[in-house]
Amino acid sequence: xAGVMQNPRHLVRRRGQExxxxxxxxxxxxxxxxxxxLPEEGLKFMVYLQKENIIDESGMPKERFSAxxxxxxxxxxxxxxxxxxxxxxxxxxxxxxxxxxxxxxxxGTRLTVV
Amino acid sequence: GENVEQHPSTLxxxxxxxxVIKCTYSDSASNYFPWYKQELGKRPQxxxxxxxxxxxxKDQRIAVTLNKTAKHFSLHxxxxxxxxxxxxxxxxxxxxxxxxxxxGQGTELSVKP
Numbered sequence: 001x002a003g004v005m006q007n008p009r010h011l012v013r014r015r016g017q018e019x020x021x022x023x024x025x026x027x028x029x030x031x032x033x034x035x036x037x038l039p040e041e042g043l044k045f046m047v048y049l050q051k052e053n054i055i056d057e058s059g060m061p062k063e064r065f066s067a068x069x070x071x072x073x074x075x076x077x078x079x080x081x082x083x084x085x086x087x088x089x090x091x092x093x094x095x096x097x098x099x100x101x102x103x104x105x106x107x108g109t110r111l112t113v114v
Numbered sequence: 115g116e117n118v119e120q121h122p123s124t125l126x127x128x129x130x131x132x133x134v135i136k137c138t139y140s141d142s143a144s145n146y147f148p149w150y151k152q153e154l155g156k157r158p159q160x161x162x163x164x165x166x167x168x169x170x171x172k173d174q175r176i177a178v179t180l181n182k183t184a185k186h187f188s189l190h191x192x193x194x195x196x197x198x199x200x201x202x203x204x205x206x207x208x209x210x211x212x213x214x215x216x217x218g219q220g221t222e223l224s225v226k227p
Contacts, residue, residue, distance in 0.1 A: 033213050042120075042203055043158065043217045056214055058115070091157065095213040102148070103213035105157040 002027075004094050004106035005074075012112045013082045021077040021109045025094030032075045033103060034067060037089040049075055082113045116141040118206050120218025128226055133194050135221045137204035138186040144206040147180060147187045148215065152201045161202075162189070194225045 005024040013019050025032050030051050035043040048056040049069035060067065064082075069075040079086055089110050093103040117140040127133050139147075148163035164171045164178045164187065171178050175194075180187040191198055201222050205215040 031213060033215075035215075035217075042219045043215075045214055045216060048214050093213060093215075101213065102160055102163065103215060105150075105159070107157050 004029075004092060004104050006090075006092050006106035006109050008109060009107060010110050010112070012114060014114055015083055016081050019079040019082050019086070019111055019113075021079075021090050021092075021111070022074040023077070023092030023094075023106055024074040025092075026104055029094035029096055029104075031095045031097060032069050033093045033095075034075075034077050035091045035093065037091060037108075039088070043091060046077075079111075082111075084113050087111055087113045116144060116206055116208070116216040118204060118216050118218040120204050120221060122221060123219060124222045124224070126224045126226065127194050129194060129196060131194055133189075133191045133198070133223055133225075135189045135202055135204070135223075136186060137188070137206075137218050138184075139206045139216075140185070141206070141208065142182075142185065143208045144216075145209050146207045147178070148205050148207075149178060149189050150203045150205065150217075152203065152220075154200075158203060191223075194223075196225050196227050199223055199225045 032049045034046040037043045045059040047060050047067045064080045066078045089108045091108045092106045095101045095103045120137045145166035150158035151161045152158045175192045177190045201220045203220050204218040207215050
């Protein structure tokens with residue numbers, strides 16, 4: 001079991017470009033969560049997805065950010081028109097199901113906006 | 115919504131001493147409380163968790179206690195070692211929200227040899 005896989009590990013984008021972050025959950029996991037960690041800060045919940053459904057997006061910024069988890073393929077976190085303040089580590093986690101099962105984290109994608 | 119406060123933000127101990135990190139939560143419906151360890155540049159890794167139907171859980175040198183009435187929970191590390199140095203995060207979630215975790219601000223633990 002390869003664990004939660006995120007790519008790329010590091011991503012550099014110029015202001016105004018788009019960033020696409022990918023997350024493949026652990027085998028058998030159908031629940032995916034995205035978190036953002038700003039430098040020297042804790043992890044902030046962004047969005048919770050199941051296959052083809054957004055369950056909770058209460059932590060997503062209202063503009064420029066979107067997420068999906070299609071029937072086939074990885075979950076994608078998309079940031080349009082990136083700004084310097086988007087620079088952060090973005091972590092994906094996956095779990096088996098709803099009832100308080102352990103969430104396993106990926107290695108994260110470190111986004112730098114220049 | 116849920117809010118989790120974590121103290122202290124930094125903690126320095128001598129090797130062999132104990133370390134205690136405390137968290138409080140606001141939502142009485144929260145019922146799952148994991149602790150994660152994050153080394154510099156790496157992913158958060160679960161080290162121990164506790165559910166609201168128990169008051170204490172222990173795993174070798176690590177223990178967690180939960181006081182539901184006061185809405186606080188604590189991490190205890192005994193016989194600390196230099197490799198325990200990392201940032202530790204507490205978190206809380208509710209059963210009907212799956213793995214949506216609300217994290218504390220983190221505690222940077224430094225164990226001096």
